[in-house]
Amino acid sequence: MSEIIEPRVLKGFRDYLPEAEIQRSALMDVVEKVFRSFGFVPIDTPALEYAEILLGKGGGETDKQVYRFKDHGDRDVALRFDLTVPFARFMAEHVDELYLPFRRYHMAKVWRGENTQRGRYREFMQCDFDIVGTDSAMADTDIVLLIRDAFEALDVGGFKIRINHRGLFNRFLAKLGVEDQSGFILRTVDKKDKLEEGALLPLLAETIGEAKAALVLDYVEPAGSYIETLAKLEGLAGGPGPDSERLRLIHEAFVASGIALAWNDAATGNARSDAEILVLDPGITRGLDYYTGVVFETRLDAMPEIGSVCGGGRYDELASLYTTKKLPGVGAAIGLDRLLTALEALGKTSGKAGYSDVLILYIEDEFASRYQQFAALLRRMDLVAEVFPDKRKLGQQFAYAEKKGIPFGLILGSSENEKGILTLKDLRNRESVEVASISAAAEAIRERLGT
Amino acid sequence: MSEIIEPRVLKGFRDYLPEAEIQRSALMDVVEKVFRSFGFVPIDTPALEYAEILLGKGGGETDKQVYRFKDHGDRDVALRFDLTVPFARFMAEHVDELYLPFRRYHMAKVWRGENTQRGRYREFMQCDFDIVGTDSAMADTDIVLLIRDAFEALDVGGFKIRINHRGLFNRFLAKLGVEDQSGFILRTVDKKDKLEEGALLPLLAETIGEAKAALVLDYVEPAGSYIETLAKLEGLAGGPGPDSERLRLIHEAFVASGIALAWNDAATGNARSDAEILVLDPGITRGLDYYTGVVFETRLDAMPEIGSVCGGGRYDELASLYTTKKLPGVGAAIGLDRLLTALEALGKTSGKAGYSDVLILYIEDEFASRYQQFAALLRRMDLVAEVFPDKRKLGQQFAYAEKKGIPFGLILGSSENEKGILTLKDLRNRESVEVASISAAAEAIRERLGT
Numbered sequence: 001m002s003e004i005i006e007p008r009v010l011k012g013f014r015d016y017l018p019e020a021e022i023q024r025s026a027l028m029d030v031v032e033k034v035f036r037s038f039g040f041v042p043i044d045t046p047a048l049e050y051a052e053i054l055l056g057k058g059g060g061e062t063d064k065q066v067y068r069f070k071d072h073g074d075r076d077v078a079l080r081f082d083l084t085v086p087f088a089r090f091m092a093e094h095v096d097e098l099y100l101p102f103r104r105y106h107m108a109k110v111w112r113g114e115n116t117q118r119g120r121y122r123e124f125m126q127c128d129f130d131i132v133g134t135d136s137a138m139a140d141t142d143i144v145l146l147i148r149d150a151f152e153a154l155d156v157g158g159f160k161i162r163i164n165h166r167g168l169f170n171r172f173l174a175k176l177g178v179e180d181q182s183g184f185i186l187r188t189v190d191k192k193d194k195l196e197e198g199a200l201l202p203l204l205a206e207t208i209g210e211a212k213a214a215l216v217l218d219y220v221e222p223a224g225s226y227i228e229t230l231a232k233l234e235g236l237a238g239g240p241g242p243d244s245e246r247l248r249l250i251h252e253a254f255v256a257s258g259i260a261l262a263w264n265d266a267a268t269g270n271a272r273s274d275a276e277i278l279v280l281d282p283g284i285t286r287g288l289d290y291y292t293g294v295v296f297e298t299r300l301d302a303m304p305e306i307g308s309v310c311g312g313g314r315y316d317e318l319a320s321l322y323t324t325k326k327l328p329g330v331g332a333a334i335g336l337d338r339l340l341t342a343l344e345a346l347g348k349t350s351g352k353a354g355y356s357d358v359l360i361l362y363i364e365d366e367f368a369s370r371y372q373q374f375a376a377l378l379r380r381m382d383l384v385a386e387v388f389p390d391k392r393k394l395g396q397q398f399a400y401a402e403k404k405g406i407p408f409g410l411i412l413g414s415s416e417n418e419k420g421i422l423t424l425k426d427l428r429n430r431e432s433v434e435v436a437s438i439s440a441a442a443e444a445i446r447e448r449l450g451t
Numbered sequence: 452m453s454e455i456i457e458p459r460v461l462k463g464f465r466d467y468l469p470e471a472e473i474q475r476s477a478l479m480d481v482v483e484k485v486f487r488s489f490g491f492v493p494i495d496t497p498a499l500e501y502a503e504i505l506l507g508k509g510g511g512e513t514d515k516q517v518y519r520f521k522d523h524g525d526r527d528v529a530l531r532f533d534l535t536v537p538f539a540r541f542m543a544e545h546v547d548e549l550y551l552p553f554r555r556y557h558m559a560k561v562w563r564g565e566n567t568q569r570g571r572y573r574e575f576m577q578c579d580f581d582i583v584g585t586d587s588a589m590a591d592t593d594i595v596l597l598i599r600d601a602f603e604a605l606d607v608g609g610f611k612i613r614i615n616h617r618g619l620f621n622r623f624l625a626k627l628g629v630e631d632q633s634g635f636i637l638r639t640v641d642k643k644d645k646l647e648e649g650a651l652l653p654l655l656a657e658t659i660g661e662a663k664a665a666l667v668l669d670y671v672e673p674a675g676s677y678i679e680t681l682a683k684l685e686g687l688a689g690g691p692g693p694d695s696e697r698l699r700l701i702h703e704a705f706v707a708s709g710i711a712l713a714w715n716d717a718a719t720g721n722a723r724s725d726a727e728i729l730v731l732d733p734g735i736t737r738g739l740d741y742y743t744g745v746v747f748e749t750r751l752d753a754m755p756e757i758g759s760v761c762g763g764g765r766y767d768e769l770a771s772l773y774t775t776k777k778l779p780g781v782g783a784a785i786g787l788d789r790l791l792t793a794l795e796a797l798g799k800t801s802g803k804a805g806y807s808d809v810l811i812l813y814i815e816d817e818f819a820s821r822y823q824q825f826a827a828l829l830r831r832m833d834l835v836a837e838v839f840p841d842k843r844k845l846g847q848q849f850a851y852a853e854k855k856g857i858p859f860g861l862i863l864g865s866s867e868n869e870k871g872i873l874t875l876k877d878l879r880n881r882e883s884v885e886v887a888s889i890s891a892a893a894e895a896i897r898e899r900l901g902t
Contacts, residue, residue, distance in 0.1 A: 005504060007544035007773040009497055010528060015541055016495035017548065018555070025493060037830045039807040039837030039855075042476060044467035046460055046574050047498065047560060048518070048530075053456060067499070069520030072564045077461060079499075090466055093458035097468065099854040101840055104469070109498060113523045123497050136840035138813070141823055149830070249819065256820040257827035322458040356490040362589070368700065369707035372592055376708035379488045379600070386490030389552055389587035403550040404490075 012114070012122030022352050024125070024340060027154070028107055031127060031334060034150040035105040038142060040129055043104050045086040047111075051078040053089050056321055065112045079111040083128045083333075091132055092322030100133025103142075107336075121337070130331025132318055137249040139330050140294050140314060144250060145257055147298055147310050147332060148277055154339070156348065158301035159309075162281035163250065165294050166313075167243035168233055169282065172219055175238050178208045186285040189220055193307075220283035226251050229280040246294065247280060254278050292316045296332065303342045310334045353405040355384045357445055359427075361397050362388040363413040374410060374422075374438055381442040385410075401427050408445050463565070463573030473803050475576070475791060478605065479558055482578060482785060485601040486556040489593060491580055494555050496537040498562075502529040504540050507772055516563045530562040534579045534784075542583055543773035551584025554593075558787075572788070581782025583769055588700040590781050591745050591765060595701060596708055598749055598761050598783060599728055605790070607799065609752035610760075613732035614701070616745050617764075618694035619684055620733065623670055626689050629659045637736040640671055644758075671734040677702050680731040697745065698731060705729050743767045747783065754793045761785045804856040806835045808896055810878075812848050813839040814864040825861060825873075825889055832893040836861075852878050859896050 009015060016024065032042075051068050055078065068078040080086050083106045091102070107127045114120050129146065131139040144161055151159045166186065173179050184207060192200055204213035215236075223232040230251075234244045258277075286295040293314030300309060312332025319327050343349050358378060360371045371387045378385035386406075388397045401409055411423040421434045424441050426448060435441045460466060467475065483493075502519050506529065519529040531537050534557045542553070558578045565571050580597065582590040595612055602610045617637065624630050635658060643651055655664035666687075674683040681702075685695045709728075737746040744765030751760060763783025770778050794800050809829060811822045822838045829836035837857075839848045852860055862874040872885045875892050877899060886892045 004775065005507070005773055007504070007540045007770075008501070009544075010499060010501060010522075010526065011524070013497035013499065015497070015545065016493075017545060018492035018494055021493045021495050024495075036806040037835050038826075039805065039810075039835060039857075041469035041805045041855075042467075042472045043469055044472050044475075046464035046466070048461060048464065048562065048574065050459070050461060053458070056456070064523070067520075067522065069518075071461075071518065072515070073462070075461065089458045093460075094466065094468060099851050101851075103837070111499065123499065131840070134840045138819055138823065138838055138840040142838065142840070145823065145827065253820040253823040256824040319458075322456055324455065354490065354492045355487040359490075368589055369704040372589065372596065372704040373707040375489075376596065384488050384490060386554070387589055387593065389582070389585045389589040389593070400550050400552075404492075406490075 010122070012116040012120075014121060014123075019351065019353050022354075023343070023349050024336065026350065026352075027336060027339065027343075028125075028127070030153050031150055032105070032107065034146060034153055035129055037149070038103070038146050040103040040105045040146075043087075043090065043106055044108065045080070045083075045090050045106070047079055047109070048077050049080060049086060049089070051076040053322075054078045054080060054085050065114050067111050067113060081112050082110055083108060083126045087128065087130065088319040089322055091327055092319040092325070095323070095325060095327070101131050101136075101139065102133055103129070103131045105129040125336045127334040127336050128331060129333075130318075130329050132327050132329035132331075135328045137246045138253065140246065141250045141253040141257075143312065143330050143332055144254055144278060144296065147296070148254075148258075150334065151298065151310070154343075156300055156302075156339070156342065157346065159277065159298055160279050160301065161277055161296055161298050161310075162279045162284045163247070163294055163296045164280065164282055164284040165243045165247050166285060166291060167293055168237050168241070168247070169219070169285065171241060171243065172233070172237040173216075175236075176208075176212055176215060178212055181208055183289065185216060187287050189216070189283055190285045190287045192220070192283055222279070222281055222283075226278060226280045229282065233280075233282055243293075250294070251278060251280070286311060286313055288313075290315050294330070300342055302346055306338050306342055308335070309339050309342065351405075353403065356386050356404060356406040357383045357449065358385045358408040358410055358441075359397070359401045359404075359406045360385060360387045360410050360412075361394065362391050363394075363411060365391060367412050367417070370412060374412070377438045378410075378442055381439070383442055383445060398427065407449065410441055461573070463567040463571075465572060465574075470802065470804050473805075474794070474800050475787065477801065477803075478787060478790065478794075479576075479578070481604050482601055483556070483558065485597060485604055486580055488600070489554070489597050491554040491556045491597075494538075494541065494557055495559065496531070496534075496541050496557070498530055498560070499528050500531060500537060500540070502527040504773075505529045505531060505536050516565050518562050518564060532563045533561055534559060534577045538579065538581065539770040540773050542778055543770040543776070546774070546776060546778070552582050552587075552590065553584055554580070554582045556580040576787045578785040578787050579782060580784075581769075581780050583778050583780035583782075586779045588697045589704065591697065592701045592704040592708075594763065594781050594783055595705055595729060595747065598747070599705075601785065602749065602761070605794075607751055607753075607790070607793065608797065610728065610749055611730050611752065612728055612747055612749050612761075613730045613735045614698070614745055614747045615731065615733055615735040616694045616698050617736060617742060618744060619688050619692070619698070620670070620736065622692060622694065623684070623688040624667075626687075627659075627663055627666060629663055632659055634740065636667060638738050640667070640734055641736045641738045643671070643734050673730070673732055673734075677729060677731045680733065684731075684733055694744075701745070702729060702731075737762060737764050739764075741766050745781070751793055751797075753797055757789050757793055759786070760789050760793065802856075804854065807837050807855060807857045808834045808900065809836045809859040809861055809892075810848070810852045810857045811836060811838045811861050811863075812845065813842050814845075814862060816842060818863050818868070821863060825863070828889045829893055832890070834893055834896060849878065858900065861892055 066078050066081050071077045110126050111123050147161050170182050173182050201213050219236050223229045234240050284297050291313035295313035297308035298310035314330040316328050318329050360374050375385040375387050409425040409427055423432050424435050425432045517529050517532050522528045561577045562574050598612050621633050624633050652664050670687050673680045685691050735748050742764035746764035748759035749761035765781040767779050769780050811825050826836040826838050860876040860878050874883050875886050876883045
C-alpha cells in the first residue's frame with residue numbers, strides 16, 4: 001500500500017464544516033435579499049486576472065500579499081485581492097453594454113497572503129455593493145438605507161451607521177491652512193479608536209503644531225445630534241457648502257424613510273429611532289485616498305471592539321486606470337467574517353447542523369422501497385426528509401439524527417406494519433405518537449415545529 | 452495623465468453580466484433547494500491547496516492543466532481543478548468531527564488551464580453531491596431520486612437517467628474470459644456515442660477478437676424495459692448476483708417513490724411515467740477507474756447532443772490517498788454550464804436583467820426625501836423598489852427602466868402633488884393610472900404582475 005498523504009489545508013486557509021457553512025450561507029441569503037430589494041443586481045468576475053490589471057503598471061513590488069504567478073501561457077496573473085479593482089475593470093470593459101446608474105452587488109472570495117497571526121484568513125468572502133454613474137446624494141442615501149435594512153434583517157441588535165464628509169473636513173483644514181497635510185491628518189484621525197487616550201494630539205502636533213492639532217481634535221468631536229453636529233462643522237469649515245448640504249439631504253431622506261418603517265419597529269418591539277441609527281461622526285475618515293465625498297462605517301452596539309462591520313464611501317472615479325470615462329460612485333462592503341464572529345459572540349448563530357426535519361429509520365429490508373416512498377411524499381409536503389440507508393441498531397440511527405440535529409424520526413417496523421400505523425418520534429424529547437398516514441405524520445411534525 | 456490599461460479578462464475566463472449571473476444564480480437556487488430537501492448539507496473548502504494534496508505524490512508531470520505555483524512561503528500550491536479531491540481530503544481530515552453517512556453538496560468554482568478552443572472555460576462552477584460512509588443501495592437510490600427531483604424542478608422538459616452497474620458488466624467480461632481487458636473495454640464502450648456508426652466493433656475486435664467484440668456489443672444493447680434489460684444482463688453475466696439485485700432494488704424504490712409523485716405530474720399535465728425516466732443502459736460505463744459500482748448519466752430529451760448534464764456513480768474508497776479509513780460512497784455532479792447552454796437553446800432562460808418591480812422617478816428635487824420614503828414603504832410591502840437618483844429627462848429615466856426590465860414607474864411631480872395623487876405607469880404597455888397612496892400603488896402593481 002502506498003504512503004498516506006497527510007490531509008491538511010494551507011496555513012491561513014480553512015474548511016467550512018456544515019454548521020459554519022450553513023451559518024455563512026444564511027447570512028449571505030439575508031444580505032442578498034436586501035441587496036435585491038434595493039434594485040441591486042449580481043455580477044461575477046474571474047478569480048484570476050492579469051496582474052497588470054489587478055496591481056496597475058507600477059504594481060511590481062507594491063503588493064507582497066498578492067498571489068501572483070506565471071500561468072501555462074507565461075502570462076503574469078494574480079488572484080484577486082478585493083472586489084473593487086475587478087469591478088473597476090468590469091465597468092470600464094462593459095459600460096456600453098450596461099446602463100447607468102448601475103447598482104451591483106458581488107459576494108465572492110478574495111485571497112491575500114497576509115500575516116495570519118492576527119487571526120485573519122488568507123481566503124475570505126467579500127461582500128460589496130455600489131451605485132456607479134451618479135454623483136447624487138440620493139445614491140449615498142440608498143447605500144445608508146440599505147445598510148440599515150441589512151443590519152435590521154440580520155437581527156444583530158442595535159447598531160450605528162457613522163457618516164462623515166471628507167470634502168467638509170478638507171474645507172475646514174484649508175481654513176486652518178493645513179490642506180497640504182490633509183492626507184496625513186485624515187489617515188491619522190482614522191486611527192483614533194486604535195490609539196491610547198490622549199495619543200492623537202501629539203501625533204498631529206508633530207506635523208501641524210499643537211494649536212492646530214487641538215483645533216482638529218475639537219473638529220472631530222460630535223456635538224450632540226446629527227443636526228447639531230452638522231451646524232458645528234459648517235461653522236468650523238466656514239459656512240454651508242455642497243458638502244454640508246449633502247449631509248443634510250441624506251439625513252432628511254434617511255429620517256423620512258425611517259418614519260415609513262416605524263410600524264415595523266413597533267411590531268417587533270424594537271423601539272430605537274432612526275435618528276439614533278445614523279450618526280454624523282466627524283472622526284470617521286476611512287484611510288483610503290480613494291474616497292472623495294461621504295464616508296461611513298457601521299458598528300454594533302454590543303460589540304464596538306470588533307470595529308466596523310460595514311464601511312465605504314463616495315469616490316470620483318472608479319475606473320480611471322482602465323478608461324477615460326468618468327465613473328463616480330458610492331459603495332460599501334459588509335465584513336462577513338467579522339459579522340460571523342460577532343454573531344457567534346452574541347449567541348445569535350443558529351447552531352444548525354442540517355436542514356432535515358425527519359429521518360426515516362431503516363428497520364426492515366423488506367420496507368426499503370416504502371421508506372423511500374415516505375421520504376418522497378414528505379418532500380412533496382415541503383418537509384426535508386431523508387432515509388437512513390442501512391439497517392443498523394436504532395441507537396446508532398438516533399445518534400446520527402442527534403448529531404445532525406434532526407428533530408423527528410419516522411418508524412415503520414414489523415409491529416407498525418401489522419397495526420397499519422407508523423410511529424413518529426420527537427427526538428428532542430423522545431415522545432412517540434402513532435400516526436395513521438404520511439399526511440398525518442407531516443401534520444404532526446408541522447404542529448410540533450410550529451410552522 | 453497616465454496611460455490607460457486595457458480592461459480585459461484572461462483567455463478562457465469570462466465576466467458574468469447581471470442577466471447571466473441572475474440566470475446562473477436562479478439555477479443554483481433551484482438545485483440547492485433540492486439538495487437540502489434530501490438532507491444534504493453544504494460544505495466549503497479552500498480554492499488553494501497543497502499541490503501534493505490535489506495531485507498526489509506522483510503528480511509532478513501528470514496534470515498540465517492545473518494552475519500550480521509557489522506561494523510566498525515557497526509552498527508548492529495549486530488551485531483546485533475539481534471538488535472531488537478536496538472532498539476526499541476534507542473527509543479524511545474531518546471524519547471524526549462529523550457523522551456517517553455524510554451527505555454533502557458543494558457548489559463552487561474550479562480552475563483548469565484547458566485548451567479553450569472547444570468553447571470550454573478555464574474557470575467554471577462545479578456542483579457535486581455525495582453520500583459517503585455507506586455501501587447501501589438506498590444511498591444509490593437517493594442520488595437517482597435527487598437527480599430526478601432536480602431536473603423536474605429545473606423544468607427542462609423530458610429527461611432520462613441512464614444507470615448501469617460496472618460490477619455486473621465485469622462479471623459478464625469475466626465469463627467471456629476478457630476480464631484482464633476490462634478497463635480498456637469499459638473506456639472504449641464509454642466512447643460509443645462519440646464514435647461513428649459501426650466503429651465500436653473494430654475498435655474492440657483489435658484487442659479481444661471479433662467474436663467476443665460482437666458479444667460485448669450485444670451486451671451493451673438495452674432489451675426494452677428496465678426489467679427486461681436487467682433479465683438479459685443477468686442471463687449474459689451468469690445469473691443473478693448482488694450487482695443485479697442492487698439494480699433491482701434501486702428500480703423498485705425509484706418506481707415506488709414515483710407513484711408518490713403521480714399527483715403532481717397529473718396536476719402539471721406532465722404525463723410521463725417514472726418508468727420512462729430511469730433507464731437501464733448497459734452502454735453507460737463512465738470512463739473513470741474511480742467508479743466501482745453503479746454509474747449513471749442524465750440526458751435531456753430535447754438536447755441529447757450536449758451529452759450528460761448529470762453523471763456519477765459509486766466508489767469503494769473516496770479518500771484512500773489520505774486515510775486508511777474506508778469511505779465508500781456514491782455521488783454525482785450537475786454540469787451547470789452545459790445546463791445553462793441547454794436552457795438558452797431551449798428558450799427556457801428568464802432573460803431577467805434585474806429584480807426591480809418599480810422605479811420611483813426623480814422629477815423634483817423638493818420631493819427627493821419622499822421618493823426615498825415611497826421606496827422604503829414599497830419594500831416593506833415586499834416589492835423591489837428603487838429611486839432614480841438624478842433629475843433627468845423622463846425619457847432617460849424610462850430608458851433606464853427598460854434596459855433593466857423594470858415593469859413599473861411611480862411618478863410624483865408638481866401636478867401629482869397638487870392633486871394629492873401619484874401616477875403609476877405600466878412601462879410594458881405605457882398605460883398610466885392615478886393612485887391615491889403607496890398602498891394603492893402596491894396593490895395595483897401586484898394585481899398587474901399577477902402576484
